[in-house]
Amino acid sequence: MSQHRHPGAPGRAGAVPALPDLPEATVARLPEYLRALHQLAEAGHETISSEGLATAAGVNSAKLRKDLSHLGSYGTRGVGYDVALLVDQIEFVLGLTQRRGVALVGIGNLGHALAGYAGFASRGFRVAALFDADPARVGEEINGLIVRHVDELPRAAVEESIAIGVIATPAAAAQRVADQLVAAGVTSILNFAPCVLSVPEGVDVRKVDLAIELQILSFHEHRKASLTALPATGGAGFTALPGGLAAPGTQEAVGT
Amino acid sequence: MSQHRHPGAPGRAGAVPALPDLPEATVARLPEYLRALHQLAEAGHETISSEGLATAAGVNSAKLRKDLSHLGSYGTRGVGYDVALLVDQIEFVLGLTQRRGVALVGIGNLGHALAGYAGFASRGFRVAALFDADPARVGEEINGLIVRHVDELPRAAVEESIAIGVIATPAAAAQRVADQLVAAGVTSILNFAPCVLSVPEGVDVRKVDLAIELQILSFHEHRKASLTALPATGGAGFTALPGGLAAPGTQEAVGT
């Protein structure tokens, strides 16, 4: 399956550890494992079992083991995983050993918040440039960065070696911005605008739509309501009431 | 995922469009179809083919037809789907016929932006209350709403009949807020804090982690880089360069 690194020196110095191509589902979970590992490391754990890490990451332990097995064998039977080692390994696989530069386009309501979001900096990214098409916003300083006009994007992208672009514009402007990003050499885009982007092959797009998340929750609310309405003999079956605090059950993740 | 799987699906009372239990993957796409439909309606279309709608929503037409077939048969062969009818149908299934109240907890950087995000109001939701634990922020007015102290959550939740809570606090506070939301009767939570929440059965949680999205993109960047480094005989590697604008290819969605 995977070409195990030689057990002797885990230092991956030598041969380029050609990335195994991981299942997408696994890739999507690795960041969650990484977050959990950092948290565990801070709590003083030097090793952690798959069970413990799975709990911290909110997944099933078998799934976690299979995910990690795709990266190679970095656990010790009878003991667990070395936290520090695993952190390094996952960060390497995710390409976080270099701090990637991110360009943020659209400094409106949301863009403002993203520009100031500390979570990016603390998790491997550097917000390197801010852009907006509105001259009224150009020149504003946020977090030590000056908002530049979007036409300067190509130049700035090269100067700052930007590989990832974040689109936080209104939907109407998003496709144009995407084209500009691609033209400037950006090959990964995170799109917050509620619209479909068309990009050339080789460019990756991920979309985050806040309203969609709420709508999915709304569906489940609707279903829950219609379920408690029918089988429960009482009419307006309102079950939820205070009383006790969250008897911590297992996380009930909705969808993926 | 949802463990509510009644095998025999007790014959649901006939004619009423009682909710069929849709596959989660379908539920996650319905909002996207809805957005595309609104866009098409605005453009004047009265009917739309599966092919057209699929393109507008960025999916494959067979998948779209199968998704819609789960809601019942609302298309006409040889013609397509009636846009207005389909909008109504999807809005009903998603439970958007009633405008759901949303409580937003954590009025920091991100919370501020969410409180002012027009997309919520325009897509079926009403941000009904804002909360924060920091007394310094209590009293601030955003978009016509006053920030209240989080301790008032139970009372406000009932008054405003809140069913959905949005957590935009730091990770350290998120679990406590989730407990408070649950205690106040909230049964759906959208969590922006980078941590795992533990909630009782019957409460649905969806998570949005902005840094994770970037990390997934980073992985693909890393992989693309390591691929063009190895096999490319001669500089076949770097395709992307200015000159031409994005030859619009198909959307290359990464993961889900």
Next chain:
DNA sequence: AGGCGCTTGTGAAGACGTGCACAAATCGCG
């Protein structure tokens, strides 16, 4: 050294999601 308990890594089976390809249904037109 040997045995015992614990934990990883993985084969196999099942659930789920996707996409093709085509029969069935509908409309418009001659």
Next chain:
DNA sequence: CGCGATTTGTGCACGTCTTCACAAGCGCCT
């Protein structure tokens, strides 16, 4: 009225993801 063009709805095969269950490996204790 019949025919052809069009488009839906779906059976089927395939690939991906999840989960179980267990052998193999490791450390510790006696």
